[in-house]
Amino acid sequence: MVGGGQLARMTHEAGIPLGIRFRLLSDTPQDSAAQVVQDVRVGDYRDLATLRDFARRCDVITFDHEHVPVEHLRALEADGIPVRPGPDALVHAQDKGVMRARLTALGIPCPRHRIVSDPADVRAFAEDEPGATGFPVVLKTVRGGYDGKGVWVVDSEAEAAEPFRAGVPVLAEEKVPFTRELAANVVRSPHGQAVAYPVVESVQVGGVCDTVIAPAPGLDPESASQAQHLALTIAHELGVVGHLAVELFETADGSVLVNELAMRPHNSGHWTQDGAVTSQFANHLRAVLDLPLGDPRPRAPWTVMANVLGGDFPDMYQGYLHCLARDPALRVHMYGKDVKPGRKVGHVTTYGTDLAQVRERARHAADYLRGTITE
Template structure:
């Protein structure tokens, strides 16, 4: 796996259960996956020699991020390496302009967009859509980086000019009037088998996913089916091997629009580690190794994943003591920590909480109670304080 982050770390856990060894290309021995994998190559994902070393003798080469130059991957393919997903598929998760063009060709529902060659293109696009504009870098953005929700035309023009001056390709999109964000997570094998997990709702703050509710509450059956089928169709049309996350907008008028694609395990699939028959990490390995895919059914009426983000000021209480108090108070919480140092806004782990049997994902009170426990647990691990004022020592 190219990349030594938390996705590779959690994929390594799944590899152990399958009797496999996961070799990792990490930038540093301190990377999350490098801390736990016995087979690590230290190097850059832009270094052809490092890529060749990590691929040598491997049954398959896959990714925990999409930033490897496709020309380097094409050279590996030419050398006989089984790259999964292949570079001709991965490019659609690397370059938003390429992705938008291809989705338009396939008739997939997308926001109106425009490629930018010069600043005047912003004015032309604004006149065409007559509404707010989102300015995106075509490559490299994630967790809200490289995305500007322009307040007005002047800001859209200024941001575009700054990107273009830096030699950065720019994509313009209309800002969607949405009800919420959804994610359709699917997997596809080289044999062509596909599998879809339930569509989930993701909650974003400052461009970062902070919470996932699985399945998405009060989602129309037709819309749910359409989202799952869209994910499976795109996986097939684009030639994906492995996990594909299709991030979606559910608009206020009840339609779906594709926002982003990711061809790897994804934050919106972390709930599957405890809440589904087969986790996204096991499924990704099954797919790239061309095993039959696993069952994707949920094992609880609702599972809520809450990300543990570094606090503005790290708590005086160490993480081990925070875990002690969390497990004493919420023994049902399933914690996954990434081995990262704490810094503001950094994803250092996540918590999964499953709802009790007999509930319904469409019962607002039931879902709210599970959400509260998951958020309370994650906030405690981040800040060392309880959202409900609990005094762990006084209690």
Template sequence: MVGGGQLARMTHEAGIPLGIRFRLLSDTPQDSAAQVVQDVVVGDYRDLDTLRGFARGCDVITFDHEHVPTEHLRALEAEGVAVRPGPDALVHAQDKGVMRARLTELGVPCPRHRIVADPADVERFAAEVGGFPVVLKTVRGGYDGKGVWVVDSAAEAAATTAPFLAGVAVLAEEKVAFTRELAANVVRSPHGQAVAYPVVESVQVDGVCDTVIAPAPGLADELGLAAQQLALRVAKELGVVGHLAVELFETVDGRVLVNELAMRPHNSGHWTQDGAVTSQFANHVRAVLDLPLGDPRPRAPWTVMANVLGGDFPDMYPAYLHCMAHDPRLKIHMYGKDVKPGRKVGHVNTYGDDLADVRERARHAADYLRGVITE
């Protein structure tokens, strides 16, 4: 797996029962996954020779993130390395312009959009979609709200000059009137077997995923099924192998629009570690190795995942005593990261029959771990 973050850490954990030998390409020995994986290569994923050396002896290469240069992946594939998902698929998660163009070609519902050249072009785009506000995104490299701006006027568009001055391609999108954000998570294997998890509600705070509720409460059956079918179709049409998260807007008029794609395990699927028969991480491992996929069905009527963000208390370990005693059914997953304000350092999962109770238990644990509450 290329990338040493928490996704690699949890994917490695899922492969242990299957006897999978896991090799990691990590930026530093201190990265989240590098702390627990035995076979670690420390190096720069942007360097082709480093990637070649890392790939020797691996049956398959997969990813913790989407930032490996597309041309390097094409070179590896040309040399016989099994890259999953392959570069022709992964580029749709790497490049938002390519993604929007391809999804539009497929007839997949998306916000209105256009690549813009400068602030004046942003103003012209705003006029095309009925006025401000509009959303600006760097075509490559953004995540967790980074590289995304909402501009409310021509003056704000003119002030958002940094990406244009840096020569970075910028995608402008209409600001969608949505009631909530959803995510459809699917997994697809090389021979075309695919499974779909229940569609979840994803609650964002300041551009960062805060809470995920599985399944999305109050979602009409026909809309949930349509979202799953859309995600399965996107996975097939783009040739995805492994896990695909399709982030969606549920609009005020009862439709879904595709917001983003991620071709790796995803924050909106963390609930599956404790809430599904087979987790997203286990199914990602199975898929990239072309093993039969596992059952994605939920184990309980409701599962809630709450991210634990860093706060003012650098040592969260003493808080375990309270959280575990308060809720013996609580599942805590920490990433081994240094605690910094606003940084994702872990998550908690709760599950049960009563949604209000499950949500409260998850929120209590996440807030106590970060020091927001003390009892």
């Protein structure tokens, strides 16, 4: 696996029962996965020689993130190393402009969008073109953004200068008046088998995923089925192998628009570790290795995942004493990161039959571990 973050850490954990020998290319020895994986190579994934040397001893390559240059991945494929997902699929998660163009060509519903060249072009997109909805407008760097980084909401031409300073292409999108954010998580194997998890509601705070509720409360079963079908169609048409998360906007009329794609295990699927028969991490590994995929059905009527952000409570052990005594059914997943304010250092999951209670349990634990509550 290329990348040593928490996704690699949890994917490695899922591979242990299958006896999978897991190799890791990590940026540093302190990365989340590098702390627990035995076979670690520290190196720069952007260096082709390093990547090639790492890959020579691997049966298949997969990823903790989507940033490996596609030309490097094509070189690995030319060397005979299976890369999953492959570069032809992964480019759609790396480049938002490419993604929007391809989804539009496939007839997949997306926000109105186009590449813009300067602030004046942003104003033209917002006010002068057919279908223009005016300001505010969402501006995104086409590459490199995540967790709210590389994204700006601007209310005028004057506010639109900042995204262009990096000298990279900028995508303009209409600001969708959505009612909530959803996510459809699917997994697809090389021979075309695919499974779909229940569609979830994803609650964002400050551009970062805060809480995920599975399944999405009040979502019409037909709408849920349509969202799953949409994600499965994207996975098939783009040739995705492994886990695909399709982030969606739900609008007032119940329709959905595609916001983002992620071709790796995803925060909106963390609930599956404890809430599904087969987790996203286990199914991602099964797909990458072309094994039969596991059952994606939920174990309980409701599962809630809440992210733990760093705050004023660096001694997590003391937090465990309270949280685990208060809620013996609580599941805690920490990433081995130093606690820093606002940093995503772990998550908790709760499950049960009463959504209000399940949600309160997850929220209490996440807030207590952060230090925003003390009892």
